[in-house]
Amino acid sequence: xxxxxxxxxxxxxxxxxxxxxxxxxxxxxxxxxxxxxxxxxxxxxxxxxxxxxxxxxxxxxxxxxxxxxxxxxxxxxxxxxxxxxxxxxxxxxxxxxxxxxxxxxxxxxxxxxxxxxxxxxxxxxxxxxxxxxxxxxxxxxxxxxxxxxxxxxxxxxxxxxxxxxxxxxxxxxxxxxxxxxxxxxxxxxxxxxxxxxxxxxxxxxxxxxxxxxxxxxxxxxxxxxxxxxxxxxxxxxxxxxxxxxxxxxxxxxxxxxxxxxxxxxxxxxxxxxxxxxxxxxxxxxxxxxxxxxxxxxxxxxxxxxxxxxxxxxxxxxxxxxxxxxxxxxxxxxxxxxxxxxxxxxxxxxxxxxxxxxxxxxxxxxxxxxxxxxxxxxxxxxxxxxxxxxxxxxxxxxxxxxxxxxxxxxxxxxxxxxxxxxxxxxxxxxxxxxxxxxxxxxxxxx
Amino acid sequence: xxxxxxxxxxxxxxxxxxxxxxxxxxxxxxxxxxxxxxxxxxxxxxxxxxxxxxxxxxxxxxxxxxxxxxxxxxxxxxxxxxxxxxxxxxxxxxxxxxxxxxxxxxxxxxxxxxxxxxxxxxxxxxxxxxxxxxxxxxxxxxxxxxxxxxxxxxxxxxxxxxxxxxxxxxxxxxxxxxxxxxxxxxxxxxxxxxxxxxxxxxxxxxxxxxxxxxxxxxxxxxxxxxxxxxxxxxxxxxxxxxxxxxxxxxxxxxxxxxxxxxxxxxxxxxxxxxxxxxxxxxxxxxxxxxxxxxxxxxxxxxxxxxxxxxxxxxxxxxxxxxxxxxxxxxxxxxxxxxxxxxxxxxxxxxxxxxxxxxxxxxxxxxxxxxxxxxxxxxxxxxxxxxxxxxxxxxxxxxxxxxxxxxxxxxxxxxxxxxxxxxxxxxxxxxxxxxxxxxxxxxxxx
Numbered sequence: 001x002x003x004x005x006x007x008x009x010x011x012x013x014x015x016x017x018x019x020x021x022x023x024x025x026x027x028x029x030x031x032x033x034x035x036x037x038x039x040x041x042x043x044x045x046x047x048x049x050x051x052x053x054x055x056x057x058x059x060x061x062x063x064x065x066x067x068x069x070x071x072x073x074x075x076x077x078x079x080x081x082x083x084x085x086x087x088x089x090x091x092x093x094x095x096x097x098x099x100x101x102x103x104x105x106x107x108x109x110x111x112x113x114x115x116x117x118x119x120x121x122x123x124x125x126x127x128x129x130x131x132x133x134x135x136x137x138x139x140x141x142x143x144x145x146x147x148x149x150x151x152x153x154x155x156x157x158x159x160x161x162x163x164x165x166x167x168x169x170x171x172x173x174x175x176x177x178x179x180x181x182x183x184x185x186x187x188x189x190x191x192x193x194x195x196x197x198x199x200x201x202x203x204x205x206x207x208x209x210x211x212x213x214x215x216x217x218x219x220x221x222x223x224x225x226x227x228x229x230x231x232x233x234x235x236x237x238x239x240x241x242x243x244x245x246x247x248x249x250x251x252x253x254x255x256x257x258x259x260x261x262x263x264x265x266x267x268x269x270x271x272x273x274x275x276x277x278x279x280x281x282x283x284x285x286x287x288x289x290x291x292x293x294x295x296x297x298x299x300x301x302x303x304x305x306x307x308x309x310x311x312x313x314x315x316x317x318x319x320x321x322x323x324x325x326x327x328x329x330x331x332x333x334x335x336x337x338x339x340x341x342x343x344x345x346x347x348x349x350x351x352x353x354x355x356x357x358x359x360x361x362x363x364x365x366x367x368x369x370x371x372x373x374x375x376x377x378x379x380x381x382x383x384x385x386x387x388x389x390x391x392x393x394x395x396x397x398x399x400x401x402x403x404x405x406x407x408x409x410x411x412x413x414x415x416x417x418x419x420x421x422x423x424x425x426x427x428x429x430x431x432x433x434x435x436x437x438x439x440x441x442x443x444x445x
Numbered sequence: 446x447x448x449x450x451x452x453x454x455x456x457x458x459x460x461x462x463x464x465x466x467x468x469x470x471x472x473x474x475x476x477x478x479x480x481x482x483x484x485x486x487x488x489x490x491x492x493x494x495x496x497x498x499x500x501x502x503x504x505x506x507x508x509x510x511x512x513x514x515x516x517x518x519x520x521x522x523x524x525x526x527x528x529x530x531x532x533x534x535x536x537x538x539x540x541x542x543x544x545x546x547x548x549x550x551x552x553x554x555x556x557x558x559x560x561x562x563x564x565x566x567x568x569x570x571x572x573x574x575x576x577x578x579x580x581x582x583x584x585x586x587x588x589x590x591x592x593x594x595x596x597x598x599x600x601x602x603x604x605x606x607x608x609x610x611x612x613x614x615x616x617x618x619x620x621x622x623x624x625x626x627x628x629x630x631x632x633x634x635x636x637x638x639x640x641x642x643x644x645x646x647x648x649x650x651x652x653x654x655x656x657x658x659x660x661x662x663x664x665x666x667x668x669x670x671x672x673x674x675x676x677x678x679x680x681x682x683x684x685x686x687x688x689x690x691x692x693x694x695x696x697x698x699x700x701x702x703x704x705x706x707x708x709x710x711x712x713x714x715x716x717x718x719x720x721x722x723x724x725x726x727x728x729x730x731x732x733x734x735x736x737x738x739x740x741x742x743x744x745x746x747x748x749x750x751x752x753x754x755x756x757x758x759x760x761x762x763x764x765x766x767x768x769x770x771x772x773x774x775x776x777x778x779x780x781x782x783x784x785x786x787x788x789x790x791x792x793x794x795x796x797x798x799x800x801x802x803x804x805x806x807x808x809x810x811x812x813x814x815x816x817x818x819x820x821x822x823x824x825x826x827x828x829x830x831x832x833x834x835x836x837x838x839x840x841x842x843x844x845x846x847x848x849x850x851x852x853x854x855x856x857x858x859x860x861x862x863x864x865x866x867x868x869x870x871x872x873x874x875x876x877x878x879x880x881x882x883x884x885x886x887x888x889x890x
Contacts, residue, residue, distance in 0.1 A: 010791035032667055042787040044795040158633035164669050166630065167612065184629065185611065188603035221692055222477055224609050226671035243688050247666055250692070254699040255781065261706070262777035263770075270782050271799060278806040281774050285767060285811055292766040293818070300759045306751075313758035314745045317874060320762070321737040322730060325708075329726050332707035336700065337715050342487040346455035350489040354716060361723040366730055373738070429762060 005035055009042045016047040033059050037066035040075070044271045049078055060087045065098045070269035073102045088114060093122035093140060100127070125238060134216040135209030137249075138230045138239030143169035145196065147179040152192040154182065165226035165242040168204065171196060178206055178229055178237040206231045209238050213249050220246045257339070260418040263287075291422060295320075295429040302437035305445055311378040312440045315387055319436045322366060323394035323428030330355050330402025331424050335416050338406060352403050359399030363392040386443055390436035397431040398424070450480055454487045461492040478504050482511035485520070489716045494523055505532045510543045515714035518547045533559060538567035538585060545572070570683060579661040580654030582694075583675045583684030588614035590641065592624040597637040599627065610671040610687040613649065616641060623651055623674055623682040651676045654683050658694050665691045702784070705863040708732075736867060740765075740874040747882035750890055756823040757885045760832055764881045767811060768839035768873030775800050775847025776869050780861050783851060797848050804844030808837040831888055835881035842876040843869070 008028075028036050036055055040048050040063070052075055055063055064072050064087070079087070088111035091099070096115075100108050112120055122140045129135030141163035145153055154169055168181040180200040190199060206229045207216055220228055220241055227242040256266035263284030268277075299306070299316070306313050334351075337343040343351070367388035375384030405423050406416035453473075473481050481500055485493050485508070497520055500508055509517050509532070524532070533556035536544070541560075545553050557565055567585045574580030586608035590598055599614060613626040625645040635644060651674045652661055665673055665686055672687040701711035708729030713722075744751070744761070751758050779796075782788040788796070812833035820829030850868050851861035 005786060006789040009787075009789045013791040013795065034667060038785065038787060041785075042782075042789070042792060044792065044799070155633050158630050162628075162630040165612070165671055167610070167671065183607075185603050185607040187633075188600050222479060224689055226610055226612065226688060243671060244666075244669055247691075247695070250695060254703075258699075258703065258781060259777060262774045264774060264777055268778060270778065270787055270796065274799060274802040274806065277799075278803045278810075281771070281803065282807055282810060284774065285770055285807055288766060288770040289763070289811065289815065292763040295762045295766070296759050299762065303755050303759065306758045307755045310748050310752045310758075313751045313755075313761070314741050314748065316758070316761070317740045317744070317765070317878075318734070318737040321733060321740070321870075321874075325730055325733040326726070329707045329709060329729065332704060332709055333713060333715065336703060337487075340483065340486075341450060342454075342483060342715055344451040344454045344487070346458040347487055347489065350458065351715065354489070354719060354722075357719040358723045358726065361719065362727055362730055365723075365727060366734065370734065425766075429766075433762075 004031075005039050005042070008039050012039070012043055012047050012051050016044075016050060028054055028059075029056065033062035034066045036063045041067060041071045041270060045074060045273070048075065048271070057086045061091055061095045061099070064102075065095055068269065069102060069267040070265075070272060072099075074269060074271075074273075076102050084110075091115065091119075093119045093126060094137070096123055097126045097136060122239075129209060132212050133209065134207060134211045134213060134230060134241060135232070135238060137213075137241075137245055138209065139163075139227075139242050139245065140239045142237070142240055144237065145169060145171055147171040147173050147197055149196050150192065151187055151190045151194045151196060151199075154184075154187055154196055155192065158184065158187070165244070167226050168201065168229075169196075170229050170237055170240075171200075172237050176237060177235040178231045180204075181229060204228070206237075207241055208233070214253065216241060217246055217249050217253070257417045260415060261421060263418065263422075288422060291426040291429070294426060295433060298430045298433045299437065301434070302441055305437055305441045309383075309440055309444050311374075311380070311383055312386075312437060312444075315374055315383075316433060316436065318370060319387060319390050319394055319432040320429045322370075322391055323398045323432045324425050326359060326362060326395045327398030327402045327424045327428050328421060330359070330399050331406060331416075331420050334403055334406045335420060338410050338416060343407065348403065348407060352400070355399040355403050356396060359395045360392075363395035366395070367391040382444055386439045387436060389439055390432065393435040394428060394432040398428050401427045449476075450484050450487070453484050457484070457488055457492050457496050461489075461495060473499055473504075474501065478507035479511045481508045486512060486516045486715060490519060490718070493520065493716070502531045506536055506540045506544070509547075510540055513714065514547060514712040515710075515717060517544075519714060519716075519718075521547050536560065536564075538564045538571055539582070541568055542571045542581060567684075574654060577657050578654065579652060579656045579658060579675060579686060580677070580683060582658075582686075582690055583654065584608075584672075584687050584690065585684045587682070587685055589682065590614060590616055592616040592618050592642055594641050595637065596632055596635045596639045596641060596644075599629075599632050599641055600637065603629065603632070610689070612671050613646065613674075614641075615674050615682055615685075616645075617682050621682060622680040623676045625649075626674060649673070651682075652686055653678070659698065661686060662691055662694050662698070702780075702862045705860060706866060708863065708867075733867060736871040736874070739871060740878060743875045743878045744882065746879070747886060750882055750886040754828075754885055754889045756819075756825070756828055757831075757882060757889075760819060760828075761878060761881065763815060764832065764835045764839055764877040765874045767815075767836055768843045768877045769870050771804060771807060771840045772843030772847045772869045772873050773866060775804070775844050776851060776861075776865050779848055779851045780865060783855050783861060788852065793848065793852060797845070800844040800848050801841060804840045805837075808840035811840070812836040827889055831884045832881060834884055835877065838880040839873055839877040843873050846872045 036059065040051055043051055084107055088107060091111050096108065096111050112123065115123065126136050126138065143157060143162065143166055145157060157169065166184065168183055170181050171179045173179055181204045182196050182199045183201050186199045204225065205223065207219055209230050209232050227240045230238050230241050232238050252266060259266045259268060334343065370391055371384035371388030374387045375381050401424050406420045409416040409420060481504065485496055488496055529552055533552060536556050541553065541556050557568065560568065571581050571583065588602060588607065588611055590602060602614065611629065613628055615626050616624045618624050626649045627641050627644045628646050631644045649670065650668065652664055654675050654677050672685045675683050675686050677683050697711060704711045704713060779788065815836055816829035816833030819832045820826050846869050851865045854861040854865060
């Protein structure tokens with residue numbers, strides 16, 4: 001895949017630079033919507049707009065849904081009324097749910113007006129669930145039968161177009177309540193007059209539409225089927241969660257965790273407009289600046305010492321940086337543990353003990369190494385002693401904060417992946433500088 | 446899920462601390478192997494060993510396979526010959542492939558000897574593929590028929606036990622070469638004497654066993670089916686890649702990227718023995734120490750200046766830290782882009798331009814803020830001027846390195862998620878200190 005896409009990316013950009021229209025591929029006919037989406041995301045804004053004009057109109061909706069929000073909106077903002085008209089001519093409920101937040105209200109209304117009644121009902125049901133709930137994203141293409149149907153009814157249903165990921169068909173009672181699932185393979189060998197209710201797959205559990213996306217993914221993966229039924233709080237069959245949705249959600253969760261560590265959003269566009277991108281990143285830099293000034297203030301307490309022993313100023317980054325790295329190792333392990341659900345009230349103490357032991361061992365080891373190097377560099381055993389002690393103190397503090405900061409943040413419902421590392425670095429910087437310069441003041445001045 | 450598991454974790458740990466056997470749940474009967482695996486991973490080593498004794502023997506293999514390597518090996522090392530005997534009594538090829546690296550050679554030999562011929566052949570085929578290739582991990586539970594079979598043969602096959610994730614059955618010729626797939630739902634309504642070859646699903650493509658796991662996952666998700674056939678380089682049907690494998694691989698890839706950012710391995714055990722864990726982390730701390738000394742050396746060049754203007758020492762962390770944060774934002778965006786395949790030769794220049802513009806804007810903005818604060822703090826406009834210029838230079842350098850470092854590492858086949866941030870921080874530290882102290886020497890001394 002990547003080979004093919006990267007050629008397309010290169011061609012589109014060169015074309016945009018040279019303005020030589022003949023160097024272009026004919027169209028994106030041979031690409032999947034997901035591939036076209038990736039291609040568009042990889043292009044600067046002008047080239048992206050040109051590339052859009054080569055997307056076949058029937059793929060508009062699929063390509064936009066496959067794009068990350070911000071890149072998608074960069075295109076939508078530029079759409080003329082004809083393109084919007086083509087886009088809204090035949091949307092299903094799931095697609096409109098995905099795109100609605102990126103579209104002007106009047107365009108959503110037009111799309112809704114053009115939907116058939118069934119899709120409009122689906123849309124309204126989905127839209128009644130919040131953004132982080134499973135109910136919002138269910139897929140409405142279902143193999144459903146009344147619960148008193150027989151095997152021959154199921155066989156008739158199977159002759160029609162069967163949606164992908166169909167291992168089961170779902171049964172509902174007269175009021176639409178879900179009564180159970182029948183594995184399609186059970187139909188083979190069953191007598192045609194046999195009631196389907198005798199073939200229920202007892203192991204298959206329905207998912208509640210009120211589940212958060214994270215919990216829904218966990219239950220889905222545990223169930224080991226290609227799709228699960230999703231029911232409302234009253235037990236009505238709302239739709240299904242298929243493998244495709246599960247993959248999308250898993251990718252989004254991880255991407256947002258990865259991007260959060262740098263204060264970014266998972267929807268950040270590679271080629272976001274400079275002003276927008278600067279604004280967003282400015283906030284993160286501003287938060288960091290406050291913590292950096294805190295570290296400076298800590299150093300400022302020891303101005304007199306620094307004036308007398310300039311070696312301390314030279315070695316400061318070593319103390320801060322060793323603490324920061326040791327802390328971020330613990331922090332990363334704990335953040336993963338929290339995400340997996342490995343960390344509970346009862347195992348925090350043993351974890352703390354283990355991390356403090358690891359920190360203690362490494363603290364002593366590197367304190368010796370750094371102490372010797374510093375002693376030789378500045379020809380002073382006292383300097384070596386001071387930095388060695390500061391390193392031990394700071395790596396121990398790093399282990400402690402690496403465990404406690406993410407656990408506390410989680411309790412306070414703040415994402416530890418987002419703010420954990422900023423807070424940790426503040427602690428290791430301040431502790432490191434105060435320990436190092438404080439010991440320096442006591443022993444060297 | 447997490448609620449239930451975390452109660453179990455708490456109970457096991459409290460039990461281990463109080464040694465009151467009556468406080469324990471009866472057994473883990475109601476838990477899935479994946480849940481037991483998570484529970485075991487969440488326990489300190491002693492409690493983990495006690496908890497293992499409550500795992501039903503028939504789940505041994507499944508639980509061990511579901512565990513991360515290091516935690517699994519912490520248990521395997523303690524197994525007595527009876528447990529090993531139970532474990533190896535009925536392993537299939539896929540399970541043994543997963544466990545083989547964690548087992549002593551003689552135990553693998555025993556397990557192989559106890560396998561039936563079919564499983565042993567599967568094992569040998571899988572073991573002939575390297576660790577990062579799809580062929581090693583294929584699932585051998587397949588619905589297969591000779592390519593000249595008819596619909597009635599397929600119907601007969603379907604009456605037997607059908608493996609999960611079965612939307613298709615696969616056809617092979619006399620030599621075992623894969624000839625195509627038939628969607629199971631196509632069997633409904635087809636005449637029983639119709640040749641299956643007339644019902645081939647033309648859209649379904651087989652995966653090559655030689656694919657890397659990453660490429661295999663991409664192709665699998667694009668195909669949107671619950672399982673795909675996997676073929677050898679000669680076209681023989683080796684097995685299938687199912688959704689379960691795809692999920693496992695996706696989780697592993699992300700986890701390893703997340704852990705790599707702190708120099709950790711995705712198999713790192715939450716409760717790894719202190720010595721082992723310390724050793725591993727020591728390497729990463731050592732690498733970081735070298736870069737920290739590089740920064741110190743850069744500062745050391747300006748000792749005379751620092752002695753005269755101690756305010757420079759106080760403000761140093763602000764310059765380094767703003768560069769580090771700005772750089773890590775760019776770096777994170779680029780690392781994601783590389784992982785997704787969004788970044789090619791042609792779009793590096795426009796990306797660099799965009800990131801430099803964002804960096805330039807934020808550089809100027811924060812240079813003004815920091816400049817004013819520093820001027821007021823130290824009552825010197827010159828100090829404000831020096832730090833302002835240093836901030837602009839360092840944030841620009843950060844943008845440049847945030848793009849170029851990961852791209853270069855990728856070219857050199859070094860994982861940018863692992864070493865990108867260490868190298869970046871070194872650059873922003875050194876550039877920041879040299880710019881700040883250099884300008885200070887020119888303008889303040």
